[in-house]
Amino acid sequence: MTGLMFLGYLGWVDLSLLYVNPTYLYSAIVGGVIMGFGFILGGYCPGTSFVGAVIGKVDAMVFIVGSLIGIFIFGHFYSTFEPVYTGNFLGHIHIYDSLGISKSWFAFMLVIVALIAFMLTQMIEDRVNDLSAETIATRPSYRLPTLLLIAAVFIFLFLPEERKSRMSEVSAEILHDEVYGSDAYVSVQRVIYQVKNQDEKLILIDTRSPKEYGHFSLPGAINMTAQEVLNRGWRNLFRKDHRMKVFFGNGNSEATKAYITARRSGYDNVFIMEGGLNKMFHELFVDIKDDRISSTNLQERSTARFMRDARIFFLKGGIAPRETEERRMIEAPEQHEVIPVIGGC
Amino acid sequence: MINQQLNYSAALFFAIIVLAVAFCQVTSKRYGASNARVAEMLSDKPYFSYADLHQVISTDTKDQFLIVDLRSTISFKKDHLPGAINIPEEDLLNRNHRRTLKDKKPVLLYAAQEHRAVAAQALLLGMGYEDVRIIPGSFETIRENVLEGFNPHNAFYSSDKARFDFPRYMSVQAIQSEGESRAAPLMPDAPEPNAIPGGC
Incomplete structure (x- = not known):
């Protein structure tokens, strides 16, 4: 029990997967x-x-x-x-929950009780078997291991039940700078460009509800709401470090939640599509700047041309038929079936 | 001899445990809540809607909340919600605000844009504050819909709601039908863990 508790604390064993009869x-x-x-x-x-x-x-x-x-x-x-x-x-209940005491206190008391019980049975055994004082003296003594065991459980009393953060996590200061700076965002134009060119590097992640996703989503996007980001099944997706994982929602909020959750757990190369779908559609279909196509300002002119082409492209549904196998391969998350460990006797 | 080996191995195990725990303490990122807990709270905490905000302001119960303005000091001085205090977003993680935020009152955040308030909410929840909610929209929309006369039409406004009927613009029918089949593996019917109950 002590060993398991420490392994759980260090994050090497997921105690929630242990099967309780x-x-x-x-x-x-x-x-x-x-x-x-x-x-x-x-x-x-x-x-x-x-x-x-x-x-x-x-x-x-x-x-x-x-x-x-x-x-x-x-x-x-x-x-x-x-x-x-x-x-x-x-x-599936634990005795420390029924008693209303913390797990570490229960472990501490259990260890003490067990040690005392061992000591008593040993004494009784000695008396019954009538061992000579000499054999008792030459027998290995368990004094030091016992003391160390008590010390270990004692340490555990002062550790929190669950660790708040892990080594691989990114600190709050970095998150703060990214979200309030510009590092976290990619522009709508860039996403459109990549979608248009079927950029293999791009993975679009729709953070809206499955219902909205079923109604409409960007081509090739996968659905993952902000609270699903930490699911085990998605780990492999996020480990594809060289690919851009772009979160988007209707606006920025859901994508920001997903971004912060993903970044904090150490996933790299994730971004927020700035402004979300609302901004994308606003720029494509509402805020039309086609009059600037003949503008003398080079940047204005090329942006306007690009947006016009993109609009025509999207209106024709130019991407849909060309969706390839490769894109689909990203979507299916590997389902790690979690089989609880069932112990024996 | 046996005794010595026993003592050595026990001491070794103990040392490993102590070192591992110390390593964990040193390398931890000093968050106040685990990432899973923050993600859960972010999805649980509903927005503090304009309807609620209007009620709070009109019944003058705003001392029950700690309203925090995350915009810059200049914009705060120009105009802000009644009873709000100013914590510019770049100072959010500063230690000197901890006491104000620890006030046991529910914290309401608003910012120049909604997602900035959401980010602040996520960071504060990560620092260990429990009851942090955001007022949706920007300060401008709050002023339009609540301060300058309550607009019931926008009582549940959020800038994260769809402003367009997207499929009307973009024809991605082929993707759509495919999308549904793709969404499926996300919610697997949790298979019964087919573990073999052992026993002695």
């Missing part, structure tokens, strides 16, 4: 009583009985036959037992 109160009590009787009467636990049988102990073999009969009876009359078996379901 669900608690059915009645069956736990009834089963516990039967098992207790069985243990004491039979002198074996299921595991040891098989080992015992293998080395030729007759009582172990009888024990196994008995447990098979028990399994048969239970299986045969399961429908009768079912209300007891599934009665009073409490869910």
Whole structure:
């Protein structure tokens, strides 16, 4: 438990994936009583009985036959037992939640109790076996490991349950500078240019709701709302470091949320399309500057031409049929099926 | 001899644990809330709508909130929401504002543009403040729709709402139908974890 807690704290083990046996109160009590009787009467636990049988102990073999009969009876009359078996379901609960104490305190007390129990049983064993003082003195002593174990759990009392940030995360100061500077943004024109030229480097990410996404989205865009950014399935997408991941929404807000979440967890090469779809459509179809195509100012002229061409291109739906396999390959996120680890005895 | 080995290995394990924990402490980025928690709160916190804001201002219950103006000091001096305090966005992470923000009141943010307030909200939530919401839109839209007479038509205004019926302009039909099939893998029917319950 101590080891797991530390591994969880260090972020090497995801404790939420550990399977906790669900608690059915009645069956736990009834089963516990039967098992207790069985243990004491039979002198074996299921595991040891098989080992015992293998080395030729007759009582172990009888024990196994008995447990098979028990399994048969239970299986045969399961429908009768079912209300007891599934009665009073409490869910996947931990004892520290029911007691209302923190996990670290519970671990601390459990370790102390366990150590005292070990000590007492050792003392009782010594007294029963009537060991001489000499053998006790030459036996390895567990004093130092015990002390270190207590110290380790003691340290854990002063650590927070869950770490607030990880090493790979980007600090708030950098995020602040990026969002309030211009590093985080790409212009609508640049996105249009890249979409038009089917730039392989561009990955458009639609941060709006799936409903809005189904209604309309930019060509090749994938749908990922701001709170889905941290999903495990998307990690591979964000690890394609050389590609531009551009978040967009109707306006800037949802994209900003997605950007900050993604950047903080250390994903690089992510951007916000400045102004979102509203600005894009405004510049393409409302704020038409075609009169400037013959302007003497070179920049104005070329921008106006570019936007006119883009408008014609989009109105014709020029991109749609040319969507290729390659683009689709980005979309399917790898689904990491999370299988909880189920422990045995 | 056995005892010595036992002690050494125990000490080694202990040292590894202590070093790892110390390493984690040194390299942590001093955020007050984990990234997953911030992302969750960002999606949970609804905007403080103009309808709510209008009610707060008209019933004069604004002392229950800490209204923060994120614009520059100059624009703040020109005009601002009644009862607002000014924290320019470049000073947001400064330590000297911590005490004001820790006031146990819900914080309402507004800025020159909505997404700047959203960014500030995300940063403040990351610093560990719990109740931070934003007033949508820019200060101009707030003034138009709330201060200079409440406009019920825009009671739930947000600059993040679609202003166009997009498909009317751009014909991307082919993408659209494809898009639906693509959205599908995002929400997989959570498969029953087919783990084998073991036991002794």
